[in-house]
Amino acid sequence: MKFSVSILLLFGMLGFVVACSDSTGVNGGDDANEEQEQEEESPFDGPEYADDYTPLSSWSNRSEWNLANVHDPTVIKDGEYYYMYQTNASYGNVHAGHGNYPYRRSKDLVNWEYQGAAFSEVQPWIKDTLNSMRAEMDPPLPPIEDPNYGFWAPHVTKINGRYRLYYSVVVTNPIVGSDPNTSWTERAFIGLAESSDLSSDNWEDKGMVISSVADGKETYDRQGSSDWSAYFKYNAIDPSYVVTPEGEHWLVYGSWHSGIAAVEVDPETGKPLKLNGLEDYGTRIAGRGNVNTNRWQGLEAPEIIYNEETGYYYLFLAYDELSVAYNTRVARSKNITGPYYGIDGKNVTEGAEAWPMITHPYAFDEHYGWVGFAHGSVFQDPDSGEWFYSSQARLPKNVGGITASNAVMMGHVRELYWTEDGWPVVAPERYAAVPNEPITEEEITGRWEEITLRYRYQQIQTSYEVLFNEDHTLGGALEGSWSFDESTQTLTVNDKELGVDYAWDWEDIPRKITITYAGLTPSGRSIWGKKTSD
Template identity: 65%
Template sequence: MIYLIAIALFVVACDSDSVVDPEPEPKPEEKESPPRNEHFVGPGYSDNYTSISSWAQRDQWNLANVHDPTIAKSGDYYYMYQTDASYGNAHDGHGHFPYRRSQDLVNWEFLGTAFETVPAWVKDSLNSKRAQMTPPLSPIDNPDYGYWAPCIRKVGNKYRFYYSIVVTNPIVGSSTETSWTERAFIGLAESDDLESNVWEDKGMVVCSVPDGLETYTRTNGNDWSGYFKFNAIDPSFIVTPEGEHWLIYGSWHSGIAAVQLDPETGKPFKLEELEDYGVRIAGRGNVATNRWQALEAPEIIYNEETGYYYLFLAYDELSVAYNTRVARSENITGPYYGINGANITNGDECWPMLTHPYKFSGSNGWVGISHCCIFRDTETGQWYFSSQGRLPEGVAGINASNAVMMGQVRAIEWTEDGWPVVMPERYAAVPQLELADDAMWGTYELITMNYEYQTQQTSTTFKLNSDGSVSGTMSGQWSLNTEEGILTIGNLKFIVRDGYDWETSPRKATLVLSGLTAQGQPMWGKKL
């Protein structure tokens, strides 16, 4: 009996050995990236500045309460000027066109306002033009003004400051439901030294002008067939390589215009003889019939390295949906074309898109990111994009959160085929270290921005593995051009730079990625 049990145990043991799986081969251990800028200390100011938003606390604002910025360098400082706008209208009663300065584009000192009062010529010009209308209209004794969207440029030894002043009274009556509001004016002031804040006003450059195709009355508040052909706001100024001076301006009313200026005066050669005050260089939709085109805030630069003029445009309404587009041309007056060959001068939809409402994980994200200024550090050659960003509507714990406007500065990089891309994280002066493959290993957030009206785009994650593979919401293989800082995943290319993760707590330096899809959608990423 004992003998039989022993045999049975031997058989069971043999059977058991025969079905045991062999030990799996150990996978190679996933390697970690070496530390990078680990001791960098970046800006710590809060994006929710409501607790210090009053005028009495303006010395703590830094980049709080910024809208429609324009930036120029004078001496050791960058100076930023802007539209009259602030949370709770804290600026009211303290002058116009707030400004601040910075030596590093990160820490900003609020200095006050550029103008104390509205220039007298605005009211005089307004009422002179009203008297010339058919039939003549009576003067407006106490106009209501808006102070919007300046543009500053250095011309020779002087700084030229083009500014917008809008008369917001209805042309007739008391309701904007039945009458268009009065015209807008672009004026010019000059200064020898921005530190002095001493400006010599030069008067009107251009104003909104009717072309006779529409009346100034409105059938109701949904009648958007504008009375003025070109709306004289949002100036941008450029000197061409040939030495020509041009003003680019416009908003919604029939598109974007360009008018040549006298280099000596900074004004049109024959102001009163201009036909429609310039030529249209960009529109949206049917430019022959559509007089309300949902684009504005032109900003124009010339990049001598590519040989193109770049026209940046703001699309849609400013509180949430604002997004930035760009087109380019070899000629200052166009035609301007998008990345897909579309003719933006004729009203085609403009691509690439460069900014859009977005949200990385762990944050409220930003909306209303447009009306940009584009400027270049002449010492380093680095281009920058600056605009406001707004917090989304309904952020818990913040009253009127969408009125929180934070100034934002981001680096611009250029794709291999000569299109600008905006880096996803705000500039923080993070040192740019040499790149190597091992710096890329790790997990990333990525936002590929579809165009969705008033909708924040959200992120997914993927991983760059040390064996060259990609996992997560992207797949395939990756490679890095270490000299140019270009990451390739399949047919997608990303520009890689050292940046700053503003959304994590605590904030830290990290790698950031920016690129474009073939259709011109921005792709923003950051390493976690």
Template identity: 60%
Template structure:
């Protein structure tokens, strides 16, 4: 019995060991699982595609010819006016181009874009000067005392149109300047003849079929000065208001005004008949408008260095904003703005002075400037201000030129590139122009961590014909500013406002146009207490 029990016990132990061995093998061998675990799915890494921002060169001289106009995009832009119609923005401009490539191909050239980034050059909107210009000129000359003979073959300049939608029609107010001297052949001994602002209308910008409506206003003498010039330094202008650079506005009450003027005696506001788009009468000098902006002694100075007015009304702030181009156009040009609760002024500066009475206008919004790794831009003014009708976002557009003497570029200052930039608004209702050109960069959530790194900053002082150059600063996690400027910084994420050394700046996602390889970055733009622009962009 004992032997039998032992055999049974040994057999039992052997079977148990075999069973354990089998179970052990089943757990350790993945090739023969009894209850397999579900496979682990690993998602592929998310790769954010690089933003396909603009890559076209700022030096466009290799494609500047008329035969290459389909490649121009924003090359050869000067004194733009922008209006939206259907899915397109349309941009119209002064007759100007590098090397005068446009000559002989019409006037008041235009281009169009769906996105404000890629622009298609369309051609001219006027083939030749309307006959009324010569007729009006010589009728005026015949009525002078003493009467002057007609000019048989006047020469013209075609400048600074303004296009606006008014009701169901689009109006174009355009400038045609007679460049002949009033008498003789020398503009050092005689003032040039008058300028005219005319009107054309169309039902559809896409059709480019314009119906001319004739003269709106012209440069008119007020009897104070002679048309004789005593040399090239005589700036006592013969005409009171210079009839160029029109801008149009319809007030919330339905009144219509043409804002116009360049140098001479300042900027005028001329009330229009809403049906005709013209003044009801031009019988006396008072019928040519009332001055709303000047520079210096407005009562005696006949050569005031301001022009290119652009007028707009912001219903959010309930102010009219008058944008102006200051100084000569090739290098010194810079943009100023003043505001008023009334269309006729007084227009006031950021410190409360009246430019209607001749005060120097601040804020300044643009100025010759230079970020690093780029030539910089000069002649940066004479703007259009317009709004996306769907998003209500405001934009700024003007030309800017390369500086003089850029190595490797013949007549580099004649390279004029169109700049379209977003407009932001300060907490106290002033516009600021974004530090980088518009590129459609998607809006992201910007946090404090995004600011830590290396930046370039420009604080633009007003210096005639002088580039304002970027310095390098570092924003650190302890809210300190170091580098070429020192101080502190803070960020209000709900308002997207970065404060650098007390200057509040609006922050935007941006395109770094100056980088050797253009890329997405963030930028800021603000104003000092006296109205000087502060621009910055992150570089690393």
């Protein structure tokens, strides 16, 4: 697999300095030369905000958050700004009482300004619709007068010149009684709001799009805390939206329960044409295991993008529990409803595990590492054509000196590369807008850290040392040889082809520019490398 030169000659020059526009100086003389030397010594001004943001986590410090307190982000560009919307989750629950679906904006994907929340109040249709559905059950159930809500995982898209914000609302009350061990909790809803200008924060609510749906195979009675045979077939959260080349519009949604569904919607309204029978709630396009025997499948956060260059739909999924084990998988298909296949050729629509895995809990040296690293938003810069992956990641549990460290949620924005055979790879380091220059073979030699993202449930993958010797042999944890093609910016390590890139070394103290590489093993395990010294 080879990486596209246009994608991989990305952002950076090792030891980048600001060059003088006129090497002779305007006035000549010592003052001009001294000024030139000072400019040449000016380093790249990369982000310096701390990964442990707990000293700034309070609501009163929100103007200083940058990407602190981000969870389940969705990103889109409107004019000169990128906008990022998210679920209500925050360290210390500081978002509570300040509206729903917080958002921020950025001109460069590096520096973000907290803006507030998309909605100030709970939409009244949610309670009304919930209780209407309860009244129609057999036997009818009484209304819930004061529902408990969760505001989760929005998705923003632009359709016909207007922005659509699909948002998830869960009702966490048990369907009957008050004990969640004896009754499944109530349904979730996906709603829709529209705006013509994101900077206005003026949304027109359009009401319900779809709700969780039962199929009659289970009752809402739950047989204790070990009963995970879900009552609802599809859980109506985690929406995403895709338009096919043929002009069809599809909503993709789902979390755990029986898997991921895709439902065609009316392009004008953004809603299904009807919701009369079970078939109107969509087609199952992905799951884990046998749908007939497994009603609690550890996957969620579906995000589908269509890549015109490859002709494939790519289904990004979050696997496992979100506090530690969360990891990102990918499958692809030539058809929006599948079947979706992994890099190993196995059918993810029928329940096979999806590969490749492009994020996983990990740690480079000199850092605690990141866990809970998934629920991605995949988006393309409309101007440059570059692809990005954004998600939350969390600090690990029990990091010394940080109260509830695993609740420290930081937004990550990373470049997304494409291999020659059409699979995505996430960058090893977060995006920092490092200036763009080609890399030379001489710069490859030296000491590196490498991580292979092998799947280990709730375990952090740590780095190992690799030496790239001048004679093109390898040392440290690897044996064999390496070569570098400067024309394609492709590094070959034994039989693996890796794309190289300048990047910001977030783990170093002080932070600085370095070189990274990224690629996939044939079985779909991501390989990340970072140069640490010459």
